[in-house]
Amino acid sequence: MNGVLDLPSTHDEAWRWSDLSGLPALAGARPGGRAPTGELWIGCGGPRLLFIDGAYRPEESDPGPVTVGPAEAGAGDHPLGRLAGHQGWRLQLARDRGPAATIEIVHVATGGPAHVAAEIVMDEDAQASLVETFAGEGWHNVARKITLGRAARLGIARRVLGGGFASLTDTASLAAGASLDIATLAAGSGDSRLDTRLTLEGGGAYGEAGGALLARGAQRHDANAVLRHAAAGGTSRQLWRSVADDRATCAVAARVEVARDAQKTDAEQSLKGLLLARTATINAKPELEIFADDVKCAHGATVGELDRNALFYLASRGVPPVEAKALLTRAFVADALARIGDEAVRAAFLADAEAWLGA
Amino acid sequence: MTMLNIENLSAEVGGKTILNGLSLSINAGEIHAIMGPNGAGKSTLAYTLGGRPGYEVTGGSVRFLGEDLLAKEPHERAAAGLFLGFQYPVEIPGVSNVQFLRSALNAQRVARGQAELSGGDFLRLARAQADALGLAQDMLKRPVNVGFSGGEKKRNEMVQMGIIDPRLAILDETDSGLDIDALRVVGHGINTIMRKPDRAVLLITHYQRLLDYVKPDFVHVLAGGRIVRSGGAELALELEREGYGALAA
Ligand SMILES: Nc1ncnc2c1ncn2[C@@H]1O[C@H](COP(=O)(O)OP(=O)(O)OP(=O)(O)O)[C@@H](O)[C@H]1O
């Protein structure tokens, strides 16, 4: 990418928790181009795609129903999403169709920018699950548009493992009875900015956005999710777990919007933060905007430290402090990964969280 | 052989002196009981020996198996063979009993230079101990103490003791919250696991009934932060008859 990057500043309320100051350098850096990818595959036995520095690698891919090329990412004027361009991948599934196994996409950045646009369109009753891995050092910038037809079901699990910066922008619309679940694990050494906007357009749809954000050193994770209920009888869940050590920062802003016609909405938000050091920062901000009167909205936000009584109990049984901390921290984040449907994917994500915790 | 030797131990909690020159010596093969009024400092003694943060030793010394106990971190005290049965066992959501105990046992084994137990060997050991103490097998898979009844928590403490197989167990009111049958099972468990020539037990209790099952060699009265009287098993019966008031004389 050439020229000057036009990025929002931290004075902009929506961007105050993100530190974008490293992006111009990453955007202008020349990527190394090669990277080992062997251990990045979970091995779900389904279609697989590899992108290195935003470029598709057909020789190491088996795309199945996914097509590579132009994609309408629908990021609008999102300051980072709009930079992702119009090239990437597209998954279109016709009525009742769906790959038998989880689709696996690995993105590796080798020091520079990695822009990918993506689009998922699923017709009535189509089903798919997808796992994405972001690794390496660089700037992953993905914008994606998701359109689910009636009763279509999509589960996305993604993990950010590398250094550098990952900005992942999703915009989704769900028809009646459709279901979408996006779970994100940030367990790398870099920063992230997650923007997820799900709109339940049809009645009785289900939307879920959540994840586990792990940060230490000077890392920053900034997650922003908006669950918009536009029709009646929808259900949404937002379950985020943040862990911050050293001088790191995690910020989660989770918003529920209930339109006037969206009666019988059932929305839950659970935002919990765990500070592993007093010098770390966690900001958990649940927001509600409700225009219907017959709705059930539950939200909770708590930030705390590890339970001292539990730490001593573990120590009294012989568990050393580092291991005790890791055990309790793992238990704290496990909730956020528990709903990943594919067992191999869930196990891999838990192992990543454990590796991050050093257990 | 002297297993535990406490000399003139003083300790504060929250800036307040609770233990005030306490001395007590326990030999291998012995079972000691400590009784005493509420607030006397019995749990404080247990926590201080366990190394709980906030329990500050201000004087005296403690030697355990020939080593300076107070110089060790809490997990090192456990690895050295000390076990603390909690008056109020702690709930740990999200961590299963099995995971907790396997981490604990293997950490202790590693600290002692032994090989870790495999998953299968550990499960066999855990199941056998749960059976011996009448704890339902499915409770091993549940998060540590979460949703356990008072009595189940105490049984779970004893299952842990059986798995860890310590040299010295300090059991803080393990009998409280147990029904009559559970008391018998737990008493039997303590005898089976700990009544051996190279083991020792310090039982903290308010009642004679546990001592009917686990017969103490010595009984001590803790009051005002020190041991004010010691005797044989008959002292517990005397206390039960006459209360602590008579001791003031
Ligand atoms: N954190 C604390 N700050 C101040 N005082 C404390 C603290 N913890 C305990 N104490 C006090 O220390 C004293 C001894 O408490 P401890 O729990 O050791 O008594 P105990 O003999 O075990 O009593 P019980 O028979 O009721 O279990 C009590 O007066 C108690 O209030």
Ligand SMILES: [Mg+2]
């Ligand atoms: Mg007590």
